Amino acid sequence: MLSAQVKPISYLKSHAASIANEIAESGEPLLITQNGEARLVVMDVHAYERQQETLALLKLLSLGQRDIEAGRMRDAHEVLADLEKDDAA
Known part of the structure; x- marks a missing residue:
């Protein structure tokens, strides 16, 4: 990859x-x-922006994984039920 473009x-x-x-x-x-x-x-600005977006998504995934490992999560059914209660109120 980079070794060809030096x-x-x-x-x-x-x-x-x-x-x-x-x-x-x-x-x-x-x-x-x-x-x-x-x-x-040196890289194209569009490639740089895509790379930054990818890194941001990877960071979000990593943070989510840490939350799961620490037990900071809720069942999707609970969340949806809470949202339905809020809509009804």
């Missing part, structure tokens, strides 16, 4: 516009190195 920072400096076009077209991130070490990841 460029030095000097390449980024001199080819920024073409890199932006390539990344937007391919959707693949580009790993930028500085002094031979991985330094930055």
Whole structure:
């Protein structure tokens, strides 16, 4: 994945516009190195937004799992019955 898209920072400096076009077209991130070490990841803004949404969903799932493990949950039938009571009131 990233290992196929590795460029030095000097390449980024001199080819920024073409890199932006390539990344937007391919959707693949580009790993930028500085002094031979991985330094930055450049990616399309839409791919970044999708990644952030995925991370947010994973966080919600993790929090839900913790609630289940701690016993902080209610049966769905109880919740629905409470909602019906609230609607009737």
